[in-house]
Amino acid sequence: MGFPGPIRKFLERRYDTEVAEGFLDKQIHKRLPPHTGWLHVFGSLAMLLFISQTLTGIMLLIYYRPTPDEAYKSIQFITGSVHFGWLYRQVHAWGASLMILALVFHMIRTFFMGSYKKPRELTWVTGVLLFLVTITFGFTGYLLPWNQIAFWATTVGTESANKVPVIGAWLQYFLRGGDSVTGETLSRFFVVHVIILPWILAGLIGVHLFLMRACNLATMEDVDAEKKIPSEHGIPFFPVHVAKEGVVAVFLVAVLVTLSVVAPWEIGEPANALSTPAHIKPEWYFLPSYQLLKYFEGEYGAVIGIFACGVPFALLVFWPFLDRGKARHPKKRPIAVGLGLIGLLGALFLGYLGHVSETEQTYFGQRYHIDLLGWPNKIVEGEDAPSEAPH
Amino acid sequence: MNQTKKTTRRGFLDWLIAAFSAVAGLAMTIPGLMYLWPAAKGGAAEAVEISGAGQMKPGQSVTLQVGGKPVIVVRGRTGFLAFSASCTHLGCLVTWETQKKHFACPCHAAVFDANGGVVSGPPPAPLPPYVIKEIGEKVYVSAPA
Numbered sequence: 001m002g003f004p005g006p007i008r009k010f011l012e013r014r015y016d017t018e019v020a021e022g023f024l025d026k027q028i029h030k031r032l033p034p035h036t037g038w039l040h041v042f043g044s045l046a047m048l049l050f051i052s053q054t055l056t057g058i059m060l061l062i063y064y065r066p067t068p069d070e071a072y073k074s075i076q077f078i079t080g081s082v083h084f085g086w087l088y089r090q091v092h093a094w095g096a097s098l099m100i101l102a103l104v105f106h107m108i109r110t111f112f113m114g115s116y117k118k119p120r121e122l123t124w125v126t127g128v129l130l131f132l133v134t135i136t137f138g139f140t141g142y143l144l145p146w147n148q149i150a151f152w153a154t155t156v157g158t159e160s161a162n163k164v165p166v167i168g169a170w171l172q173y174f175l176r177g178g179d180s181v182t183g184e185t186l187s188r189f190f191v192v193h194v195i196i197l198p199w200i201l202a203g204l205i206g207v208h209l210f211l212m213r214a215c216n217l218a219t220m221e222d223v224d225a226e227k228k229i230p231s232e233h234g235i236p237f238f239p240v241h242v243a244k245e246g247v248v249a250v251f252l253v254a255v256l257v258t259l260s261v262v263a264p265w266e267i268g269e270p271a272n273a274l275s276t277p278a279h280i281k282p283e284w285y286f287l288p289s290y291q292l293l294k295y296f297e298g299e300y301g302a303v304i305g306i307f308a309c310g311v312p313f314a315l316l317v318f319w320p321f322l323d324r325g326k327a328r329h330p331k332k333r334p335i336a337v338g339l340g341l342i343g344l345l346g347a348l349f350l351g352y353l354g355h356v357s358e359t360e361q362t363y364f365g366q367r368y369h370i371d372l373l374g375w376p377n378k379i380v381e382g383e384d385a386p387s388e389a390p391h
Numbered sequence: 392m393n394q395t396k397k398t399t400r401r402g403f404l405d406w407l408i409a410a411f412s413a414v415a416g417l418a419m420t421i422p423g424l425m426y427l428w429p430a431a432k433g434g435a436a437e438a439v440e441i442s443g444a445g446q447m448k449p450g451q452s453v454t455l456q457v458g459g460k461p462v463i464v465v466r467g468r469t470g471f472l473a474f475s476a477s478c479t480h481l482g483c484l485v486t487w488e489t490q491k492k493h494f495a496c497p498c499h500a501a502v503f504d505a506n507g508g509v510v511s512g513p514p515p516a517p518l519p520p521y522v523i524k525e526i527g528e529k530v531y532v533s534a535p536a
């Protein structure tokens with residue numbers, strides 16, 4: 001690796017280029033553990049998506065206007081009039097969901113392979129923080145089009161903050177920039193979404209990658225028994241792993257463009273602070289928390305609900321310090337693997353209940369009305385649905 | 392023994408720099424945090440005229456903003472009633488159902504009676520009432536004092 005002739009000469013006369021080149025060379029030709037394969041691309045996938053979000057986000061910023069009067073219209077202008085505006089908006093909206101999905105798969109991979117164990121605890125912790133920041137990206141970005149669904153999902157979402165013990169009311173007032181969701185909220189969310197979070201995320205990614213390289217990728221050997229990978233073994237980062245990442249990048253572009261064309265995100269109705277539409281639900285990645293909160297009612301119940309939603313995330317952050325077993329291979333860690341599966345299936349199940357709650361569904365040929373809590377009620381032919389009961 | 396107690400010139404300077412940095416840091420952080428705290432936008436005691444109140448028939452309702460918050464006003468047989476329109480559960484707006492004579496929330500199917508009391512559903516508290524004032528033909532609604 002090196003710079004082409006004249007540039008190299010120019011730099012060499014001024015700086016100690018050997019250090020920089022040596023460093024780059026080492027990073028590029030780094031040997032990864034022999035089992036490094038397709039399961040190890042999800043992190044790169046998330047990073048590619050972050051790059052895509054940054055580029056498409058900057059493009060959107062050129063025409064987007066963060067005020068209640070203009071936001072909705074500016075999105076309409078982007079999708080209707082600006083050349084390829086629809087494409088960049090769709091790729092940004094789909095990219096948000098895919099980025100979270102990529103992170104979920106990345107976390108599943110590192111969890112079940114035991115990669116978070118010593119000495120890589122902090123790599124995992126920064127990873128969980130990255131996940132939380134990305135979710136916050138989604139929450140703040142969702143409001144920006146200033147449409148009905150976003151306005152009311154944000155109203156309900158920030159209302160839940162009110163249930164946090166002691167500081168709840170302040171927290172809600174602070175997040176909203178006032179008593180209710182208004183242009184002040186839009187400004188706040190906008191600043192967080194386009195300036196604060198991108199820098200935080202970029203910084204965290206830097207730390208995460210630095211830590212990842214400092215300890216190399218984990219092997220499947222037990223803690224403290226990992227052998228150093230000799231340079232003639234192991235997978236060369238370049239070209240072997242980089243080639244896999246290239247394949248992933250090509251697929252990603254194809255998937256993003258296909259989804260944008262086949263399943264575009266609708267803008268819906270403009271926000272109306274004086275009328276709540278029926279059936280407001282959050283984005284899919286909030287559905288498990290959304291559903292879980294429903295089971296805790298009343299003044300004290302709501303507080304317990306907030307804790308119930310926070311505990312899984314706290315567990316995730318501190319997990320490497322709680323699970324101190326030496327084994328990495330999933331076959332040797334039945335308890336951790338069991339707990340992980342329970343958590344994963346639980347989140348999927350709650351998310352599904354959240355998705356179908358307050359709708360009608362058919363299971364095995366029978367129509368059901370699914371209530372608020374996800375409980376199915378048989379619909380008998382000729383009878384009104386329970387909510388339409390005669391009075 | 393004596394040595395460890397003695398403050399060296401160097402140690403004193405370190406201490407001074409740390410103390411000054413802390414004071415300067417605080418002096419810059421506090422106004423910054425205060426800046427972020429939402430400034431009050433006045434109008435707390437605002438009384439809003441209900442336009443078209445004279446044309447409203449008993450059983451009809453209208454939702455409007457009072458001091459930046461949504462309020463629902465219902466014309467009863469004898470006079471007007473006003474409540475915060477934000478459901479006390481998670482803040483969706485309730486609507487008045489003329490036939491059933493109650494408020495309903497579209498989000499989690501809560502029902503409040505004509506006095507704002509919870510009839511069914513998840514809300515933890517009744518709808519807070521607002522104050523109605525009729526001055527001649529005109530009807531005003533304002534937040535309770």
Ligand code: HEM
Nearest residue numbers: 053054057058060061093096137138141142144145194198
């Ligand atoms: C890093 C730089 C980023 C910038 C400058 C940026 C900028 C923007 C802008 C201007 C909008 C409004 C236009 C629109 O709604 O389509 C927007 C919307 C949005 N952003 Fe971002 N964004 C960035 C990253 C992200 C990331 C990392 C995520 C999520 C993981 C995300 C999720 C969203 C979502 C869900 C929307 C709403 C999309 C829609 O309904 O159209 N953004 N963003």
Ligand code: FES
Nearest residue numbers: 478480481496499
């Ligand atoms: S917000 Fe009204 S019932 Fe939940």
